[in-house]
Amino acid sequence: MTMRTHLNDREHDKFREDPVNIGLSRVAVVGDFSGTFTDTGLSIGGLLTVIALNPTTWTALPATPLANRNTLCLQNRSGEGMYINFITSDTGAAYKGWFVPNNGVQNLKITQDIILYGKSETSNVSILVKELA
Numbered sequence: 001m002t003m004r005t006h007l008n009d010r011e012h013d014k015f016r017e018d019p020v021n022i023g024l025s026r027v028a029v030v031g032d033f034s035g036t037f038t039d040t041g042l043s044i045g046g047l048l049t050v051i052a053l054n055p056t057t058w059t060a061l062p063a064t065p066l067a068n069r070n071t072l073c074l075q076n077r078s079g080e081g082m083y084i085n086f087i088t089s090d091t092g093a094a095y096k097g098w099f100v101p102n103n104g105v106q107n108l109k110i111t112q113d114i115i116l117y118g119k120s121e122t123s124n125v126s127i128l129v130k131e132l133a
Helices: 007-013
Strands: 013-019 025-027 046-053 071-076 081-083 097-102 104-108 117-120 126-132
Touching: 046 117, 071 081, 097 104
Parallel strands: none
Antiparallel strands: 013 025, 046 126, 071 104, 071 126, 081 097, 081 117
């Protein structure tokens, strides 16, 4: 098919009537699409876990991940900041980790195979971890 010369005509040509939802339009997409596609968010189940953190030890968030997890959300309402990291080493540039302030939230698209660790800023605190599968 030859592309029409006027921009308005080209824009019009991008849309087709949706065969499933009669009366609605959809963008016409042409091409070969292949690969592995997975849902994210809640499709199997969820789990909320309160986790105690301290300022000296990296703690797994959570100790046992939810099976088939695809999302992890941290809610820090502990009264102080916390750090998250993918390692437990206390040396090098990643020592402090990613800072999550008090009343902060961190959302990650992350499977159960990836372990995330947390450490509080100055004292013993508790945070809430939400996992979705």
